[in-house]
Amino acid sequence: MEQGLIGQMASTDLKDRLVILGSKGGPAIRPGGPSPTSSLIEIGGRRCVVDCGLGVTRGLVEAGVQLKDLDLVFITHMHSDHVLELGPLLHTAWTTGLARTVRVYGPADLMEYWDGFLNSMRYDIDLRIDDEGRPDLRDLVEIHLIREGDLSLEDEKLSVRALKVDHPPVADCFALRFETADWSVVFSADTTYFPPLAKFAQGCAVLVHEAMLERGVDTIVQITGNGARLREHLLASHTTAPDVAKIAEAAKAGTLVLNHLIPADLPGFETEEWLDATKAFSGKTIVGHDGLTITRS
Helix, strand or coil: CCCCCCCCCCCCCCCCEEEEEECECCCCCCCCCCCECEEEEEECCEEEEEEECCCHHHHHHHCCCCHHHCCEEECCCCCHHHHCCHHHHHHHHHHCCCCCCEEEEECCCHHHHHHHHHHHCHHHHHHHHHHHCCCCHHHCEEEEECCCEEECCCCCCCEEEEEECCECCECCCEEEEEECCCCEEEECCCCCCCCHHHHHCCCCCEEEEEEECCHHHHHHHHHHCCHHHHHHHHHHHCCEHHHHHHHHHHHCCCEEEEEEEECCCCCCCCHHHHHHHCCCCCCEEEECCCCCEEECC
């Protein structure tokens, strides 16, 4: 069930920044390649993790985050490349000294995931409480369900809004807009070409949008061996780079960050091709990569 809200004081020493922790679309990982989707946004004194694909814990540490200081976590949808490492992230934060409440926002099925994770780790959690004197992890995590509109953070400086996007066959997938008086960052989540997103992202400083190069789809299908079914899913559920440019241009975004790249780690798909495919956007375009950091100017 959804838990009650507890306000937390914002940290005044955090500088506004966006860090792409994992830039790859899909759950597979390859030697030397990027990690699946996760991002860090520090804005208005709050530390927000957006999605928890494989590698998010290591990515946060390498970005200079002390895991015991986790604050807010947002899961856009329940595909594994966005949620697989949520439980391990929270558990690892707990074993490194987490003693404050972490609020996790996500779709309805998130509660089932979290309950399942806690059950799978019950022996370890109970043992560490008894043997190491730790607080109960089950009391430190609050699950809140995302619905369209404003998410209640009890924070006067930061607002977070959600928009349900179109990512079939997933029923609940949410774009997120983080905004203060000084900065605004929008995450598209996974979505097919979805024109209402342009209005949702209107005037944002940074738009982080998933992107796909259509000519790479056949290569991915050949590697994975899933044939026509996978090809059908990719083309129906994701946004080609030229259509991403249309969304960014209509939104009048300041900077476009291409993320959740499909393909992300295959030879023959260079930065220049991504930039050429998004040339219809008149603003600045950055091709995302693990560790990319953007600070508020």
